[in-house]
Amino acid sequence: MKNKKKKIALSKLNTESIATIENISNDLKNKTRFSEMGIIPGKSLKLIQRYSIHGPICIKIMGSTIMIRKETADQIFVSEIYDE
Amino acid sequence: MSKKPTIALIGNPNSGKTAVFNQLTGLAQKVSNYPGVTVEKHVGKIKISGKDYNITDYPGIYGIVPNSLDEKIVCEEILNWCTKKDSSPDLIVCVLDANNISRNLYLATQILEIGIPTIFALNMIDLLQESNKNIDVSLLKEKLNVHDVVTCCALNSKGLIDLTQSISQFFNNPSKNRSEISILDEKTKLSIKELTNLLQKKGMSENQSQLYAINIVSNSNSLEIFENSERSKIKEIANNSILKLEEIHSSTKSLNSIIRYQWLEKLFDKYKILINLNKTTKKSFTEKLDKYLTHPILGTGIFLSLLFTIFWALFRFSEYPMNLVDSMMGALKKTVAQIMPDGLLEDLMVNGILEGIGGIVIFIPQILILMLSLKFLEDSGYMARASFLMDRFMSKIGLNGGSVLPLMSGYACAIPGIMATRTIDDWKERLITILILPLTSCTARLPVYVIMITAFVDEPVNQTLLFMLMYLLGTITAIIVAKILSIFLKEKANPSFIMELPSYKKPILKTLLIDAYSKTKSFVVDAGKIIFAISIVLWVLASFPKDVNGNDLPIKDSYVGFIGQTIEPIIEPMGFDWKIGIGLITSFAARETFVSTMSTIYGIDEEDEKGLKENLSEDYSLLISISIMVFYVYAAQCMSTFAIVKKETNTWKWAIVMIIYMTLLAYIGSTLVFQIGSSMGYT
Numbered sequence: 002m003k004n005k006k007k008k009i010a011l012s013k014l015n016t017e018s019i020a021t022i023e024n025i026s027n028d029l030k031n032k033t034r035f036s037e038m039g040i041i042p043g044k045s046l047k048l049i050q051r052y053s054i055h056g057p058i059c060i061k062i063m064g065s066t067i068m069i070r071k072e073t074a075d076q077i078f079v080s081e082i083y084d085e
Numbered sequence: 086m087s088k089k090p091t092i093a094l095i096g097n098p099n100s101g102k103t104a105v106f107n108q109l110t111g112l113a114q115k116v117s118n119y120p121g122v123t124v125e126k127h128v129g130k131i132k133i134s135g136k137d138y139n140i141t142d143y144p145g146i147y148g149i150v151p152n153s154l155d156e157k158i159v160c161e162e163i164l165n166w167c168t169k170k171d172s173s174p175d176l177i178v179c180v181l182d183a184n185n186i187s188r189n190l191y192l193a194t195q196i197l198e199i200g201i202p203t204i205f206a207l208n209m210i211d212l213l214q215e216s217n218k219n220i221d222v223s224l225l226k227e228k229l230n231v232h233d234v235v236t237c238c239a240l241n242s243k244g245l246i247d248l249t250q251s252i253s254q255f256f257n258n259p260s261k262n263r264s265e266i267s268i269l270d271e272k273t274k275l276s277i278k279e280l281t282n283l284l285q286k287k288g289m290s291e292n293q294s295q296l297y298a299i300n301i302v303s304n305s306n307s308l309e310i311f312e313n314s315e316r317s318k319i320k321e322i323a324n325n326s327i328l329k330l331e332e333i334h335s336s337t338k339s340l341n342s343i344i345r346y347q348w349l350e351k352l353f354d355k356y357k358i359l360i361n362l363n364k365t366t367k368k369s370f371t372e373k374l375d376k377y378l379t380h381p382i383l384g385t386g387i388f389l390s391l392l393f394t395i396f397w398a399l400f401r402f403s404e405y406p407m408n409l410v411d412s413m414m415g416a417l418k419k420t421v422a423q424i425m426p427d428g429l430l431e432d433l434m435v436n437g438i439l440e441g442i443g444g445i446v447i448f449i450p451q452i453l454i455l456m457l458s459l460k461f462l463e464d465s466g467y468m469a470r471a472s473f474l475m476d477r478f479m480s481k482i483g484l485n486g487g488s489v490l491p492l493m494s495g496y497a498c499a500i501p502g503i504m505a506t507r508t509i510d511d512w513k514e515r516l517i518t519i520l521i522l523p524l525t526s527c528t529a530r531l532p533v534y535v536i537m538i539t540a541f542v543d544e545p546v547n548q549t550l551l552f553m554l555m556y557l558l559g560t561i562t563a564i565i566v567a568k569i570l571s572i573f574l575k576e577k578a579n580p581s582f583i584m585e586l587p588s589y590k591k592p593i594l595k596t597l598l599i600d601a602y603s604k605t606k607s608f609v610v611d612a613g614k615i616i617f618a619i620s621i622v623l624w625v626l627a628s629f630p631k632d633v634n635g636n637d638l639p640i641k642d643s644y645v646g647f648i649g650q651t652i653e654p655i656i657e658p659m660g661f662d663w664k665i666g667i668g669l670i671t672s673f674a675a676r677e678t679f680v681s682t683m684s685t686i687y688g689i690d691e692e693d694e695k696g697l698k699e700n701l702s703e704d705y706s707l708l709i710s711i712s713i714m715v716f717y718v719y720a721a722q723c724m725s726t727f728a729i730v731k732k733e734t735n736t737w738k739w740a741i742v743m744i745i746y747m748t749l750l751a752y753i754g755s756t757l758v759f760q761i762g763s764s765m766g767y768t
Contacts, residue, residue: 027338030581031510033304036342037147038583039188044346049372050379056477057486059379059586064185066375066586068473070480073581 009081012058012074014048020079021045029076039063045082089139090256092131095159095196096180097189098145099466099587101208103127104239105180106142107596109249114142114599133253141174148341149195150300150307153510161310167199167297168288176202176232176255178248183207183220183236184588186359187349194229194345197266198296202232202255206248210236212588216369217362225358230266240593268348269295276329277302280322287315302327303341371466371588378470379586385474391467395458396496399451406450414443433624440681441620445613448677449605451528455497456601463490464592472584482564483571485509485582488518492563495525496556499726501604503733511582517570519733520743523726524563526556526718529676533717536680537710540698551711559718562750619678623671627685645686659716659752660709660759672722679717708762712755720751 008023022042029035039062040046049066050059057070069077096102106114110129127142143162144155151157166173179196181189186207196203207220226234233251238244274281277298284294301307301323308316327337334340353359378384418439425431462468472486479485487509494502502522509515526534534555542548626645632638641650641663648670649663656666664686671682680697687700701710721727721744730740 031152031583032339033150033306034147034152034510034583035581036303036339037150037191038585039191039342039346041339041343041346043343050375050473052379052381052473052477056381057473059375059473061372063188065188066371066588068469068476068486068584068586070476070582073583076581 007080008078010075011046011048011060011069011077011079012071014079014081016048016051018081018083019045019047020081023078023080025078026076029073038065038067040067040077046079089130089137090176091174092138092140092176092178092252093174094140094142094178094180095163095192096145097147097182097185097192099585100145100180100182100189101239101590102145102180103142104464104593104596105178105206105208105237105245105248106140107593107599108239108241108245109140111595112599112602131249133249136253136256138252138256140178146192148192148300149296150304151309152306154507157309163196163199164297164310166201167290167293170288173201175259176204176252178204178206178252180206180208183210183213184216186220187346187353190349191342191345194266194268194349195296197229197231198268198292200290200292202259204248204251204255205229205231205234207234207236208239209590211238211240211244216367219360219362221356221358221360224356228352228356228358240591267292267295268345269299272333273299273330273344276333277326280319280326283319283322298323298326299341299344302330302337303339369588374589375470375586378467379473381474384470388471388474391462392493395455398458399454403450403454407447410447410450411443414439414446418443429628432628433621436628436685437621437624438617440624440685441617443681445609445617447532448528449609451531452497452605453601455528456501456604457597459490459494459497460597460600461592464590464596466587466589469584469586473586476582480582482567483517484514484567485511487582487584488514491518492522492525495522495527498527498529499523499525499723500729503726503729506733513571513574516574516734516739517567519730520570520739520746521563521567523721523723523743523747524559524566524719526559527676527723529723530555530717532677532680534714536683536697536701537714540701541705541707541710555714555718558715562719566746619671619675620681623678623682623685658760659755660712660763661755662704664704665709665713669716669720669722672717672720673724675724676717676722706767708759708767711762712759715758716751716755718751719747719754721747 011020011022014020022040022044024042025032025035025040035041044062046060046062048058049061052058055071057068058074059066059068061067094102094106106127106129109131113131114127114129129140129142131138131140143159146156146159149160149163151160177196177199179193181193193203193205205225207222210220213219220236222234222236225231232255235247235251237248274295277295280298280301281291281294284297285291289297297307301319308320311319330337330340378387418435421439422431422435425434459468462471468490472489474486475489476486479488488506491502491505491509494505499522502525503519506515506518506522509518534552538548538551542551623645626648627643628637629644630638630642645667646663649666652666652670653661653663656662656669661669664683667686668679668682671678683701684697687697727740727744730743731737734740
C-alpha cells in the first residue's frame with residue numbers, strides 16, 4: 002500500500018526517495034521553465050543525487066533528469082511516497 | 086513551382102534534433118547568424134527522390150514562451166508563422182525523444198495547435214525498445230490527429246528512411262487536413278474570449294489565438310515576443326482574462342503547463358500509447374552511470390582527469406601535424422622563392438602573404454582536436470554532468486554550472502565560447518561569463534607560450550610546469566574577476582537555475598566532424614582575414630622606406646622600427662624593447678601574430694637563417710620571457726573577441742570595459758613581474 006508522509010521541502014528529501022509535488026512557492030523565479038519541465042503540483046519525482054548539503058540536487062521527473070539548486074529546492078514542497 | 090518547399094525542424098533541446106538535421110543534410114548546410122544577434126541559423130538542403138527541399142534547424146525549445154535569447158528567436162519566428170501566413174513553412178518536422186515522450190509532447194502538442202502540417206519524428210526509438218517499451222505510433226497519430234508519426238534513429242542515416250519517405254509523400258500529395266487539437270475546456274475558452282478576439286484580429290486562427298492566450302495569462306515572459314507597441318494593449322486585456330480565470334482556476338500561474346500536462350496524462354491513461362512490457366522498474370543505463378559520474382567526490386575526480394586528458398591530447402597529438410604544416414609551409418616558401426624572380430613581389434609573396442597564411446593554418450590541428458573533444462563531451466551528455474558538479478563552486482563566484490562549457494571553450498578560442506554563452510538564461514551570469522572568458526588562455530596564446538618557454542627553458546618538466554602556471558594564472562584571475570564583477574555589477578541575478586541532464590548517448594562521428602569542420606572553417610576565414618591583412622601591412626611597414634638605391638634598410642630604420650622605438654619608454658617598465666613593442670602592436674589584432682612578427686623582424690633583419698628561438702634567447706632573458714607571457718595571459722589582444730562582445734552585449738560599453746580592465750591587468754602584471762624579478766637579481 003502506498004502512503005503519503007507529511008509535506009516537506011524538496012531539499013529535505015532523502016536520496017532515492019520518491020515524492021509528489023504538493024505546491025511551489027510563489028517566490029520562485031523563472032517559474033515558466035520549471036513548469037515546462039513538468040515541475041508542477043501533482044507530478045511525482047525521485048531524488049537521485051545530491052552534491053552536498055548546500056549543493057544542487059538531481060531529480061528524475063517525467064522521464065528526464067533535472068538539476069536544481071538547493072535554494073530552489075527549498076521553495077518546492079513535496080510529500081514523500083513510501084511502500085509499506 | 087519555382088520556390089523550393091520549406092521544412093522547419095523543431096524540438097526540445099536534447100531530442101536529437103540536430104543529429105537528425107545533420108544526417109539529413111550532411112555538409113549541404115549553411116550556418117549563418119540571425120540578423121543582429123549571434124544565434125546560429127542552420128539552413129540545409131535535402132534531396133528526396135529527385136526533389137529538393139530547404140530545411141531549417143531551429144535552436145531547441147521547451148515551449149513557445151522564451152526563457153533565453155536563442156529561445157526568443159525561435160518563439161518569435163513561430164509567432165510570425167501565426168500572424169503572417171506567407172512566412173510559415175510548408176511542413177514542420179517535430180523531433181521528439183521517444184524515451185521522454187510525455188515531456189516532449191508538451192511542446193509538440195503546442196506546435197500542433199498552430200495548425201501547420203506536422204510530422205512527429207520519434208527519435209531514439211531503439212533505446213526505448215531496448216528497455217522493453219514501445220510507442221503505439223498509429224494510436225498516437227490518430228488521437229492527436231497528426232499528419233504523420235514516424236519513428237527514427239538519427240545514429241545512422243538508415244534510421245531516417247521512414248522520415249524522408251513521409252516528407253516526400255506529404256509533398257507529393259499535400260493534404261489540406263490541418264492537424265488541429267484543442268486542450269481547453271469551454272469555461273476556460275470563455276474566460277479568455279476577449280484576449281483570443283484581440284489575437285485573432287492580429288491574424289491568428291481561433292486555435293492559435295487560444296494557444297497564445299493561455300500562454301500569455303500563464304506567464305509574463307510570453308509578452309516579450311510581441312511588438313513593443315502591442316504589449317500594453319495585450320497586457321491590459323490579459324489582466325481582465327486573468328480575473329475571470331481566477332474564478333474557475335485556483336491560480337493562473339503556470340496554468341498552461343498544468344492544463345496541458347493534465348490533458349496529456351488523461352490521454353496516456355485512457356489509451357495505451359506507451360507500451361511497457363517490464364514487470365518491474367529497472368534503472369536505466371544513464372541512471373546507473375550517473376551514480377558514479379555525478380558523485381560529488383568520484384565524479385569530480387573523473388571530471389578533472391578528463392580535463393587533464395583533453396589538454397594532454399591537445400599538446401601530444403597536435404605536435405606532429407603542427408610540425409608537418411610548418412615544414413610544408415617552409416617548403417612552399419622555398420619553392421615560391423625559387424620560381425619567382427627576385428624582387429619586391431617575391432618578397433611580398435614569401436615574407437608577407439605566405440608567412441601570414443602559415444600563421445593561420447598552424448592552428449588548425451589544435452582547434453580541431455579541442456572542438457572535437459568539447460563536442461564529444463557535449464553530445465555524449467557528459468557536459469551537463471560537469472555543469473552539475475561545478476555548479477556549487479560556480480554559484481559562489483556569481484555564475485552557474487551552465488558557464489562551464491563556454492568557459493572551457495574559451496581555452497580553444499574565446500569567440501565560440503562567447504557565442505556559447507547565449508544558452509545562459511540569466512543576463513548577469515551571461516555578462517560575467519563573457520567578460521572573464523578572454524582570460525582563459527586560448528590557443529592563440531599557445532604559440533607565444535611555446536616559443537617563449539622553449540627558447541629559455543630546456544628541461545621538459547620545467548617547460549610543462551611553466552605552461553601549467555600560465556593556464557593557472559589566467560584561470561585564477563578569471564575566478565577573482567568573476568567574483569568582483571558579481572559584487573559590483575548592478576544587473577539583477579536570477580538564483581533559480583535549472584538544467585536538464587540528457588541521457589547518455591553515443592556521439593555520432595559525422596556530427597562531431599561537421600561541427601569541428603564548421604568551427605575550424607570559421608576560425609580560418611574570420612580570424613584568418615585579419616591575420617592575413619595584418620601580415621601584409623606589417624610587411625609593408627617593415628620593408629619600407631628603402632634607401633636611395635632601393636635596397637632594404639635595417640629594420641630599426643623602417644616604419645615599424647620607428648613605431649616600436651616610439652613606444653619603447655612606455656613598455657620599458659615591463660622589460661620590453663622596441664622589437665617586442667612591434668610584436669605587441671601587431672598582436673592587438675590577434676595574439677598569434679606575435680610569433681610571425683618576431684620571425685619577420687629577425688627574418689628581414691638578418692641574412693642567415695637562424696631559428697627564432699636562438700635569436701630570442703640571445704636578445705632576452707628568462708625573466709623577460711615570463712613578463713611577455715604574463716602580458717599575453719592578461720592583455721585583450723583580439724579584434725574578433727572585441728567585435729563579438731559588442732555584438733553579443735549589443736553595446737560598445739562592455740567591449741570597452743573588457744579592453745580597459747584587461748590592458749590594465751596586463752600592464753600591471755608584467756611590470757610587477759619584471760620589476761620584482763630584476764630587484765631580486767634575475768635578469
